[in-house]
Amino acid sequence: MYMFLPFLTVLIGLLLVWLEKRMASLVMLAITVGILMFWFRIHATTHLNISL
Amino acid sequence: MSRHSFPSLASLGNQLALASVVGVLTYAFVDQIYFGELPCPLCLMQRMGFVIIGFALVLNLRCGAHSAHYGWGIIGGLVGMMVSLRQVLLHVLPGDAGFGATFLELHFYTWAFVGYIGLLAGQAILLMLPNREVRSRSFIANALIIIFILLVVANLISTLLECGVGPCADDPVRYEGWIWLRTHFGF
Numbered sequence A: 001m002y003m004f005l006p007f008l009t010v011l012i013g014l015l016l017v018w019l020e021k022r023m024a025s026l027v028m029l030a031i032t033v034g035i036l037m038f039w040f041r042i043h044a045t046t047h048l049n050i051s052l
Numbered sequence B: 001m002s003r004h005s006f007p008s009l010a011s012l013g014n015q016l017a018l019a020s021v022v023g024v025l026t027y028a029f030v031d032q033i034y035f036g037e038l039p040c041p042l043c044l045m046q047r048m049g050f051v052i053i054g055f056a057l058v059l060n061l062r063c064g065a066h067s068a069h070y071g072w073g074i075i076g077g078l079v080g081m082m083v084s085l086r087q088v089l090l091h092v093l094p095g096d097a098g099f100g101a102t103f104l105e106l107h108f109y110t111w112a113f114v115g116y117i118g119l120l121a122g123q124a125i126l127l128m129l130p131n132r133e134v135r136s137r138s139f140i141a142n143a144l145i146i147i148f149i150l151l152v153v154a155n156l157i158s159t160l161l162e163c164g165v166g167p168c169a170d171d172p173v174r175y176e177g178w179i180w181l182r183t184h185f186g187f
Helices: A005-018 A022-047 B009-033 B041-063 B067-090 B108-128 B139-163 B176-185
Strands: none
Touching (some): A005 A022, A005 B139, B009 B139, B041 B067, B041 B108, B041 B139, B067 B108
16 A cells, blocks of 8 residues: 555655755655565565564 | 865775665666566565665764664664565465565565565674764765655655555555546546
């Protein structure tokens, strides 16, 4: 679901880095890592039929 | 010429690591567009892991080195490594042909695992170096950052064209989002 979302958050974060908004970009980076971890868990349990 | 005109070792290391991330993401696109292999959901997650490491390196190059940047890069790399290891384990049984094509006799997810180990080791070494003057505005650093941003944009568009706004197919063979656009808007 919404597999484009982490790429979107990274893009927003990179634009913030370019504007030297460090804290805001770090927050976007943290959100991206969170999405990736959540995404892997969902994919692993529903699509790959494994329990992590 | 003053010694300050040369970038520091940590800055060079960050640029080198970013260049390797750019190389990995570029080759993934070559395989996708030239060889016509669409990335599976796990492959997209592995791309994401490399993108997170690249993001942390861009933060170092634009805002100066900070332990928080390396920390988030390492966490992203660990998650990506877990995803690639999961895919290796899915295809590890004897007789399993694996998913997708191979490169130098190894599948891409196996190379991704090797790449994550290299990048994580690289970040560990960068953390040991004196982190002065990592911030760089050189032509090479700016070019690498711009190429990296363009690759992220390309990944965003490619994922939307492949999966639309729904979940991606486990074994994708066509651009579902592109087909949806053509069906609904007639182009």
